[in-house]
Amino acid sequence: MQCDYFDAGVCRSCALLETPYARQLADKDAAVRATMGTTADGAVWLPPVASAEEGFRTKAKMVVGGTVEAPTLGILDMDGGGVDLQGCHLYPDALSAAFAPLADFITLAALEPYDLTTRRGELKNLLVTVSPDSDLMVRFVMRSTEALARLRKHLPSLQRALPTLTVASLNVLPEHKAVVEGDREIPLTAQESLPMRLDDVTLHLRPQSFFQTNTDVARALYRQAEEWIDAAAPADVWDLYCGVGGFALHALAPGRDVLGVEVSEQAIASAALTRDELVAAGRPGAADARFLAADATAFALAQDRAPELVVVNPPRRGIGPALAGWLDRSEVRTVVYSSCHPGSLARDLAAMPSWMAREIRVMDMFPHTAHAETAVLLQRA
Incomplete structure (x- = not known):
C-alpha cells in the first residue's frame, strides 16, 4: 500500500508499511510463536488469517x-x-x-x-x-x-x-x-445501536461498547471459535469478557446453556438485544442464552460450579493470576482464549500448568503494525 502521509513523514502509524505484506504476516506469526515459547509446546499452529492491506479499519x-x-x-x-x-x-x-x-x-x-x-x-x-x-x-x-x-x-x-x-x-x-x-x-x-451483520448473527454496537476494528478478520475469529466450540460439544458455555456477545452468540446450539459476562452494562444490553432477535427468528439455542453485567473474574470466583467450556476475550492485560488460577483448579474441560497481547497470553498460560495449547491461530487485525490477535484452543494436559 502506498501512502503519501507515510512517504512525507507526516504519519508513521503504519510502521511496517514498507515491508511486503506476506513478510509482515510471516514475521507476526513468528513473533507470537517466540513470545509464547514453551507455553505453546505441542500445539498445532494453524495458518495465520490475513487481512486486506487497506480499507480494513471500520x-x-x-x-x-x-x-x-x-x-x-x-x-x-x-x-x-x-x-x-x-x-x-x-x-x-x-x-x-x-x-x-x-x-x-x-x-x-x-x-x-x-x-x-x-x-x-x-x-x-x-x-x-x-x-x-x-x-x-x-x-x-x-x-x-x-x-x-x-x-x-x-x-x-x-x-x-x-x-x-x-x-x-x-x-x-x-x-x-x-x-x-x-x-x-x-x-x-x-436509534442508539449500530447493527453489525456478521454472517448469520447481527450484533448491536452501542457507543461505549467494544467491537473489533477489523470487521472481516473479526468474522474469521468468530468462525474459528465456533468451530472449536462445536467440536468440543459442551453442554454449557461461559463467555467471559463477552462484550456485545460475539463469541457467546456464535456458540448457540440446541440444548446448550450459554452465559455471557461483561462489566459494561451497555454491551450487555446490546448482547441481550441480539439474543432476543434470534429468539424471535426461531434460532435454535437462542432462548438458552443469558447475559450478565458483572466483573468476569469476580463472577467466576463466586460460583460453586463451572461449565464445560469457557471463552475468554480479555483486554491487553490478560485474564490475570486470579482467573488463571481458577481455571487451573476448575472442572472446565475446554478453554477458547482470544488474546490481543501475546505477552499477557503467555503469562496467563504459564499460570495454568494443567492446560495445554492444542491449536493456535494468529489473526491479523492490524496490518502494517506489530499488533497481533491470537486465538488459542486449550484442553487439559
Whole structure:
C-alpha cells in the first residue's frame, strides 16, 4: 500500500508499511510463536488469517485540530498541532466519505477544536464506525455539554449530508488526559445501536461498547471459535469478557446453556438485544442464552460450579493470576482464549500448568503494525 502521509513523514502509524505484506504476516506469526515459547509446546499452529492491506479499519478515531473554520481530522504533531488524515487508505470508502461532511459540520455547528497547549476549546475527537451495511455511528467527544444545543439544532443537516448516519451521540470528556473518550454519553439520535451483520448473527454496537476494528478478520475469529466450540460439544458455555456477545452468540446450539459476562452494562444490553432477535427468528439455542453485567473474574470466583467450556476475550492485560488460577483448579474441560497481547497470553498460560495449547491461530487485525490477535484452543494436559 502506498501512502503519501507515510512517504512525507507526516504519519508513521503504519510502521511496517514498507515491508511486503506476506513478510509482515510471516514475521507476526513468528513473533507470537517466540513470545509464547514453551507455553505453546505441542500445539498445532494453524495458518495465520490475513487481512486486506487497506480499507480494513471500520472504526476511525480522529483527533480534531485546527480551527472552527478549517478543522483537521487525524492526529496531532509533536507540538500539538492538527495533522489532517482524511485521505488515509486504512478506511473503507463508506467511512472515508464521511470525513468531509463531518468537517463541514464542525464549522456549521461552531464546534471549537480543543487545543492541548492552551487547554481551550471543546471538540477533542470524532469516533466514527461503519457497519458492514455502510451505516454510520458518529460520536463527538467534547470537553463539556456546551455545544449540545447546537449539535441537536444542526444534526438534521448532517443527516442530509450523510444519509447513512444511523447513530450519533455526544461523549463528555472533561479531563485533560490521554484517553479517547469519557464515561458520559448523550444520545443525539433516536436509534442508539449500530447493527453489525456478521454472517448469520447481527450484533448491536452501542457507543461505549467494544467491537473489533477489523470487521472481516473479526468474522474469521468468530468462525474459528465456533468451530472449536462445536467440536468440543459442551453442554454449557461461559463467555467471559463477552462484550456485545460475539463469541457467546456464535456458540448457540440446541440444548446448550450459554452465559455471557461483561462489566459494561451497555454491551450487555446490546448482547441481550441480539439474543432476543434470534429468539424471535426461531434460532435454535437462542432462548438458552443469558447475559450478565458483572466483573468476569469476580463472577467466576463466586460460583460453586463451572461449565464445560469457557471463552475468554480479555483486554491487553490478560485474564490475570486470579482467573488463571481458577481455571487451573476448575472442572472446565475446554478453554477458547482470544488474546490481543501475546505477552499477557503467555503469562496467563504459564499460570495454568494443567492446560495445554492444542491449536493456535494468529489473526491479523492490524496490518502494517506489530499488533497481533491470537486465538488459542486449550484442553487439559
